[in-house]
Amino acid sequence: MSNDTLEPVVTPNDVWQNVRKRAWITIAVPLGVLAYLSYTWFAFGVPELLSKAQPERAVILATDSVAHKIHVTKLLRRDILEVAIEGERRATFEETNMPDWVAVDDTDATVDLGDGYLVEIIGKRMDFTVPGYGVVTGIATNTGVDIILPEGDVPDYVKANPKKLDVRPTLDRRVQVTRTKIEVHNYFGGWENFWFPFHSELYGMSFSQLYALALSADRMDPNYSNLWFMVHEFLENPDWQxxxxxxxxxxxxxxxxxxxxxxxxxxxxxxxxxxxxxxxxxxxxxxxxxxxxxxxxxxxxxxxxxxxxxxxxxxxxxxxxxxxxxxxxxxxxxxxxxxxxxxxxxxxxxxxxxxxxxxxxxxxxxxxxxxxxxxxxxxxxxxxxxxxxxxxxxxxxxxxxxxxxxxxxxxxxxxxxxxxxxxxxxxxxxxxxxxxxxxxxxxx
Missing domain, CATH: 1.10.3720.10 (MetI-like)
Known part of the structure; x- marks a missing residue:
């Protein structure tokens, strides 16, 4: 009598049952996952969320987080022109230290934004030359803004309505016109006034100048050593705190x-x-x-x-x-x-x-x-x-x-x-x- 263990006989029906079971699992699991994702897509209001999304605003905020802008602003009611970092009054340029890309003539200005982008502000009129498109004109009136655009299709970066003209052909250039002001934004990489305040005596100094000043015996402030004066100016920076x-x-x-x-x-x-x-x-x-x-x-x-x-x-x-x-x-x-x-x-x-x-x-x-x-x-x-x-x-x-x-x-x-x-x-x-x-x- 043989002691060999008899192996179970696998019939074609058993094979077919196993194939059906595996096929059912292979199909049912992905369908279940797909059904769950479909439910959450609508239950969590993803379509409504996407419809309200403002990707262009996210790009602007991301740009603002790594760069700063200088505002050239003409206040029409008071007929004055201001050039300031981030529009702050405490960071306003004087006539003697205007940026080289801003040419001021009393309360008018010519702003060279580079690469052929040029803004001219004369009275209540603003002419913005955009390479490849033409000259966009905005004229402030008592009721709103009169807008003159080049012939042809209006690009997406031009937002024009009777109350406001907003032109942003690139991320680092922007012009706005309303009935009360004309404003030009020019962006620059980096954080503004990070080390010292705009009106600080240390503003704009290079590292080598600061190093030499720290070793100098001539005090900038009689109450502090030069090194401590630098530390004080840095810590008390009102913009960065x-x-x-x-x-x-x-x-x-x-x-x-x-x-x-x-x-x-x-x-x-x-x-x-x-x-x-x-x-x-x-x-x-x-x-x-x-x-x-x-x-x-x-x-x-x-x-x-x-x-x-x-x-x-x-x-x-x-x-x-x-x-x-x-x-x-x-x-x-x-x-x-x-x-x-x-x-x-x-x-x-x-x-x-x-x-x-x-x-x-x-x-x-x-x-x-x-x-x-x-x-x-x-x-x-x-x-x-x-x-x-x-x-x-x-x-x-x-x-x-x-x-x-x-x-x-x-x-x-x-x-x-x-x-x-x-x-x-x-x-x-x-x-x-x-x-x-x-x-x-x-x-x-």
Whole structure:
């Protein structure tokens, strides 16, 4: 009698059933995904959102975030001509230091925008020469604007109506005419007045000039050394507010540090109460674990709004929001680490005659220290980003300043500046936390 195992016989019907099953799965899964995406497309109102989208405005804001513009403005009611950076009165050019591409004749001007683009302002009339199209004319009247365009199709960059003429043939050139003013925008790469204010004695100096000035014994201001005068002018720049931004960044970091350390200090002892191998009382374990669920179940932003209503605006409310949320998260992680420790080490410490606190100190803490340090540092790094969002709600710090710069369309370069600084701080926190982990855990 043969001991060989009889192999099951595969019939053509079995093969056909397998083919049908695989074909059904192959077809049903993509159809299910397609049906889900179709539902979300309409449920989330994507068509309406796309219909309201303004990509050209997004391009303008992106341009404003990396460049600045000089305004040549003629105010028709007062018959005056002004040339200013970003249209700011405190950054207005005088007749003696006009840009070389602006020729002023009393209250009239000729503006050379380069590459053949030329604007002539005479009285209430503006002539804009656009290469490849012709001369666009706008004449301000008491009721609106009379517009004269070259014959043929009107390009998309010409927005003409009886109330306003707006011509933007390129991203870095723009002309507007209304019944009250004629305005020319000329864009330049870079951030304006970033280092020093427009009317500062240091404005326009090169790095070599600043270096020589810092070493000079002749003081520009008798109350400060030249080096400190430079630092003062930089920090007190009214356009960029460097000093206030650095203070706000420090508040944001302190908010994250205080909240994370508070959460770790409260989360660790509570974790012992939630760990099964340290707390025999099921009632106490259940209550502690539900406390963790409650604290981390309410989002950090909600806690922030609650504390803002209770204590008012300020960094303390942000630190409390971080502490409450992370106490629940870290407490849960610590309790799970405690439940997975090796009891042999604890028994070894007990055999030496150590008391309970010594068993915790030498038998338990060294085992959970890597998890404790790693998780605390990770949450510290994450909370630096979270503190920015919480600050935007009113808790202060860099988040509040970021929201203030986004309220208007004029300060997007300041918005970019704050975002870049925030990213730099997050990178520094990431590198620092990685270095601390290696020092404390790996012993390097």
């Amino acid at each position: 460097h000093g206030e931004i650095f203070v706000a960044l420090f508040e944001t970091i302190m908010m994250a540090v205080l909240g994370t350390i508070t959460a770790a200090l409260f989360g660790l002892p509570l974790a012992f109460l939630a760990a099964r191998n340290f707390t025999p009382s099921m009632f106490l374990r259940f209550g502690t674990r539900r406390l963790f669920d409650f604290l981390r179940g309410i989002d950090m932003l909600i806690w922030s709004l609650i504390f803002i209503r209770a204590f008012g605006l300020g960094p303390l409310t942000g630190a409390l929001a971080i502490a409450f949320t992370d106490t629940g998260s870290l407490g849960k992680l610590f309790s799970e680490a405690l439940e997975n420790i090796d009891n042999k080490q604890v028994e070894g410490v007990r055999a030496t005659g150590a008391n309970q606190w010594q068993r915790y100190r030498f038998g338990v803490i060294p085992q959970i220290l890597p998890v404790f340090v790693s998780q605390v540092l990770y949450y510290l790094e994450s909370n630096t980003r979270s503190a920015t969002v919480i600050g935007a709600l009113g808790a202060g710090g860099i988040g509040l300043m970021l929201v203030e710069t986004m309220k208007t369309s004029r300060d997007w370069e300041n918005t970019s500046y704050i975002i870049i600084l925030t990213i730099v701080v997050v990178i520094i926190m990431d590198q620092t936390s990685g270095w601390l982990r290696r020092k404390l855990i790996e012993g390097k």
